[in-house]
Amino acid sequence: MRDAAPTTIYLKDYxxxxxxxxxxxxxxxxxxxxxxxxxxxxxxxxxxxxxxxxFLHGEDLAxxxxxxxxxEVTPDVTDKGLTVDVPDEPFIWEAEVEIDPGNNTALEGLYxxxxxxxxxxxxxxxxxxxxxxxxxDVMSTFTVRINGDLPVxxxxxxxxxxxxxxxxxxxxxxxxxxxxxxxxxxLIAHPGQFTTKSGRDVELNLWVRPGDEGKCAFGMEAxxxxxxxxxxxxGREYDxxxxxIVAVDDFNMGAxxxxxxxxxxSSAVLxxxxxxxDANFERIEAIIAHEYFHNWTGNRITCRDWFQLCLxxxxxxxxxxxxxxxxRSAPVKRIHDAIDLRARQFPEDNGPLSHPVRPESFQExxxxxxxxxxxxxxxxxxxxxxxxxxxxxxxxxxxxxxxHDGQACTIEDWIKVFEDTTGRDLTQFQRWYSxxxxxxVTVSENWADGIYTLTLNQRTEPTPGQNEKQxxxxxxxxxxxxxxxxxxxxxxxxxxxxxxxxxxxxxxxxKPTPSILRDFSAPVILEHDVSNAERAFLLAxxxxxxxxxxxxxxxxxxxxxxxxxxxxxxxADYLDGLLAVLRDVDLxxxxxxxxxxxxxxxxxxxxxxxxxHTPDPMMIWTAIETLRQATxxxxxxxLPRLHSEALVDGPYAPDAAQSGKRALxxxxxxxxTRLDGGAMAAEAYGNAxxxxxxxxxLSCLLRARKGEAELAAFYRQWQHDRLVMDKWFxxxxxxxxxxxxxxxxxxxTQHADFNWKNPNRFRAVVGALxxxxxGFHQPDGAGYALxxxxxxxxxxxxxxxxxxxxSAFQTWxxxxxxxxELMRAQLSRVAETPNLSRDTSEMVSRxxxx
Ligand code: BES
Ligand code: ZN
Numbered sequence: 001m002r003d004a005a006p007t008t009i010y011l012k013d014y015x016x017x018x019x020x021x022x023x024x025x026x027x028x029x030x031x032x033x034x035x036x037x038x039x040x041x042x043x044x045x046x047x048x049x050x051x052x053x054x055f056l057h058g059e060d061l062a063x064x065x066x067x068x069x070x071x072e073v074t075p076d077v078t079d080k081g082l083t084v085d086v087p088d089e090p091f092i093w094e095a096e097v098e099i100d101p102g103n104n105t106a107l108e109g110l111y112x113x114x115x116x117x118x119x120x121x122x123x124x125x126x127x128x129x130x131x132x133x134x135x136x137d138v139m140s141t142f143t144v145r146i147n148g149d150l151p152v153x154x155x156x157x158x159x160x161x162x163x164x165x166x167x168x169x170x171x172x173x174x175x176x177x178x179x180x181x182x183x184x185x186x187l188i189a190h191p192g193q194f195t196t197k198s199g200r201d202v203e204l205n206l207w208v209r210p211g212d213e214g215k216c217a218f219g220m221e222a223x224x225x226x227x228x229x230x231x232x233x234x235g236r237e238y239d240x241x242x243x244x245i246v247a248v249d250d251f252n253m254g255a256x257x258x259x260x261x262x263x264x265x266s267s268a269v270l271x272x273x274x275x276x277x278d279a280n281f282e283r284i285e286a287i288i289a290h291e292y293f294h295n296w297t298g299n300r301i302t303c304r305d306w307f308q309l310c311l312x313x314x315x316x317x318x319x320x321x322x323x324x325x326x327x328r329s330a331p332v333k334r335i336h337d338a339i340d341l342r343a344r345q346f347p348e349d350n351g352p353l354s355h356p357v358r359p360e361s362f363q364e365x366x367x368x369x370x371x372x373x374x375x376x377x378x379x380x381x382x383x384x385x386x387x388x389x390x391x392x393x394x395x396x397x398x399x400x401x402x403x404h405d406g407q408a409c410t411i412e413d414w415i416k417v418f419e420d421t422t423g424r425d426l427t428q429f430q431r432w433y434s435x436x437x438x439x440x441v442t443v444s445e446n447w448a449d450g451i452y453t454l455t456l457n458q459r460t461e462p463t464p465g466q467n468e469k470q471x472x473x474x475x476x477x478x479x480x481x482x483x484x485x486x487x488x489x490x491x492x493x494x495x496x497x498x499x500x501x502x503x504x505x506x507x508x509x510x511k512p513t514p515s516i517l518r519d520f521s522a523p524v525i526l527e528h529d530v531s532n533a534e535r536a537f538l539l540a541x542x543x544x545x546x547x548x549x550x551x552x553x554x555x556x557x558x559x560x561x562x563x564x565x566x567x568x569x570x571x572a573d574y575l576d577g578l579l580a581v582l583r584d585v586d587l588x589x590x591x592x593x594x595x596x597x598x599x600x601x602x603x604x605x606x607x608x609x610x611x612x613h614t615p616d617p618m619m620i621w622t623a624i625e626t627l628r629q630a631t632x633x634x635x636x637x638x639l640p641r642l643h644s645e646a647l648v649d650g651p652y653a654p655d656a657a658q659s660g661k662r663a664l665x666x667x668x669x670x671x672x673t674r675l676d677g678g679a680m681a682a683e684a685y686g687n688a689x690x691x692x693x694x695x696x697x698l699s700c701l702l703r704a705r706k707g708e709a710e711l712a713a714f715y716r717q718w719q720h721d722r723l724v725m726d727k728w729f730x731x732x733x734x735x736x737x738x739x740x741x742x743x744x745x746x747x748x749t750q751h752a753d754f755n756w757k758n759p760n761r762f763r764a765v766v767g768a769l770x771x772x773x774x775g776f777h778q779p780d781g782a783g784y785a786l787x788x789x790x791x792x793x794x795x796x797x798x799x800x801x802x803x804x805x806x807s808a809f810q811t812w813x814x815x816x817x818x819x820x821e822l823m824r825a826q827l828s829r830v831a832e833t834p835n836l837s838r839d840t841s842e843m844v845s846r847x848x849x850x
Contacts, residue, residue: 108125
């Protein structure tokens, strides 16, 4: 039940807890609707604290008994927790509570999924398991005994005893409660083994439900690669005798880094060539790495409070990106990350939900696991590394691990490590953590008397709560090209620290062509008025793979904007440039596939809005369709060659080389479908022997408004497989024509297999509706109303997943008055729903600007 007035928590109000925890002993007596949790916790007064109120968090708990030093006590209990008088010296707190995992649909705390018990405690779920100071700066060792008649009983740490119907686990590493985990079920292990560089033998297991055994091999290999990589690159070894991963079907997020017992959404770990796409494999490899890397960046060194979330998430995303670059292709990964940042973080940072990488206040912390904290947080670390250099970065990280192991830290601690390593004053750099909004960097050039001058300007638009912005430190990587395409100046990092700054280059024979923001060296919007001829030149010659791709992207964006605004025809510079790139067999197929990508509809809407126009989703959709059709015709003669280049010999492997070929082949098939009406796609569907090809072919057919038979066949073939059925649901919504989208989504929600309480299935349909730009923004508001209906329905069941999906409305002020009014009305309808969760009510009120 929601408080009458929602409370806001502020960073500036942080105070340490009055007590420290020496040890935690928990006993679980598992029962679907009446699990008993007995806790025995040794506290001592915290010498560093001034405030000594003994408050333990606790929600949805039935307190059975409580005692201090063995004497029964009667605490003051509210729906948030309890307070009680305690001695001014070390004492033992004991409590017994009863909880109902069988009715826990929010998937936070201890809950059940297909008969399996499992937990999700980050950020504040442990308080739904027992009374505890549920805050990340309270760290303790844990011993856990599980009593239950299920064959597999798991918790954190090392196994320390087991018998018929029970198991005990001991975690020697002090940790905050959010890293606690318990799993109990009828599970099968896919085993593995790893020996650390200092010779510790680690037993690895990937635990799955019967039937999923065939989908474990890839995840296990990814885990071993991650363990090795963290030793090789960061010198970080694993620190327990066992590492368990469990796959669970009902999970709000992708995965969770609980100490020694990672819990994964089954979609983020289970894979086989027949059921998973290349993109699934790549994501799984990255998520396994991410959660594993948290063992050092998150677990051994954790966050003082949740405002410091980027300390672990930004850093761990940065580390998993480095891992993916090393395992696959660095330029391809960098381009994917820029696409992703622009698609998810820029809209957040330039709308009503904008917040700093380190927020200063929140109502519900679950709402701050955002693209800004994660992806911009990772970009900030990338900038820091670029500014101090690779060697200093490595030294700073060594110092971070040495100085802060076992601690709960802040961003100030993190920055200090870099200052101490380099002697550099990073005060201004810290603005990246405190200032919200995407900086815009504008470029002007001058060539006079043999001196080439680049003048860079920065400005950041006002964001909620921040009107005045200070200049930030922006590393702008720049290279210069000569007229024949040679690089006359290699990449150099310009440090833009002022609102406006000029940089001079001498010794040049002629005015060069600049390549600016190479490798996407900062998460900014670059505004540089250049001719399409210059873009085409960069597309042909830039030695920086990111900027070469960016040149093509800018050409595509420019032609699309002119098609929308001036009814222009597709631009020849773009089409010819693309053709030249596609012809270049020396270029990685994955890279050429990326070159075929276009800005998303929503990105185009943002660009139109920024230029003072009101985006019309249908015109955007039409422009993209027209450009695609023109592209297909323009590269027509090349398509057979692209198809043959995309052929893969030998058995399926989800590696970078094969996936790149398939990506190029898929892009070529999509273009071919525009010319042959789907003949080749239908054949490809029939021949597909892996999910990547099968799904590509099916999506081409659906986009061509064909594929009814294939869709039905797909259903019959994969009906038994939950993860593949999510694709079946999602693809239909993603590929539906704009007018049809709300109806398709609506009728899929009536399907017998639409289990809306499962977050993956809910996202497959309702999430896909929100992602289908022209379909969601149908002028009659049907898309908005359908989304709002489902948000209202899901909220009492699963607030976290509901709240995350509210962000579909965050761009509402970009659109015309009619659409704005339709969206505002739906947001208000959600906002006015009785007993709305704190999660969802915070989101809708921020989006509405209340
Ligand atoms: N610690 C998070 C999981 C989490 C998020 C728990 C929000 C509770 C609330 C985990 O490390 C994570 O970041 N997972 C990501 C995937 C990752 C590859 C970025 C996720 O679940 O999406
Ligand atoms: Zn994480």
